[in-house]
Amino acid sequence: MDGLEDYAYDGFDRHIGLSITSATPDEVTARVEVRPELLQPYGLLHGGVLCSVVETVGSVAGATWFGERGQVVGTSNHTNFLRAVREGVLTARATPIHRGRTQQLWTIDITDEQQRLVAKGELRLANLAKDAPQ
Numbered sequence: 119m120d121g122l123e124d125y126a127y128d129g130f131d132r133h134i135g136l137s138i139t140s141a142t143p144d145e146v147t148a149r150v151e152v153r154p155e156l157l158q159p160y161g162l163l164h165g166g167v168l169c170s171v172v173e174t175v176g177s178v179a180g181a182t183w184f185g186e187r188g189q190v191v192g193t194s195n196h197t198n199f200l201r202a203v204r205e206g207v208l209t210a211r212a213t214p215i216h217r218g219r220t221q222q223l224w225t226i227d228i229t230d231e232q233q234r235l236v237a238k239g240e241l242r243l244a245n246l247a248k249d250a251p252q
Contacts, residue, residue, distance in 0.1 A: 168228060187248065188245060190244065219245065
């Protein structure tokens with residue numbers, strides 16, 4: 119899978135069980151299993167997990183596209199929660215809306231096993247070029 123060799127599977131992403139399943143400059147997919155420790159007190163998947171999935175999948179997508187030119191950092195994460203989830207495996211898919219010289223905008227759809235939309239996010243990234251003054 120192109121671009122995955124630079125992605126570290128440690129830290130928070132590992133804690134929530136997020137795994138990148140494919141990565142190209144035009145699309146990144148990932149999956150996460152809903153586990154009891156990811157639920158909020160009412161027994162529903164915590165919205166912060168969905169925001170984190172949007173952040174990671176969109177960032178991996180942006181970094182894969184930007185490649186050797188530098189690094190990307192998130193500047194805005196807007197995630198809408200559309201369907202409550204208590205169990206199962208979710209799939210996230212990031213696709214580009216805009217990819218420019220200084221910024222990118224990605225849309226991330228998170229679906230359940232029945233292909234129903236659970237959450238929809240937009241992630242804006244800043245492109246930090248290696249040769250740009252900091």
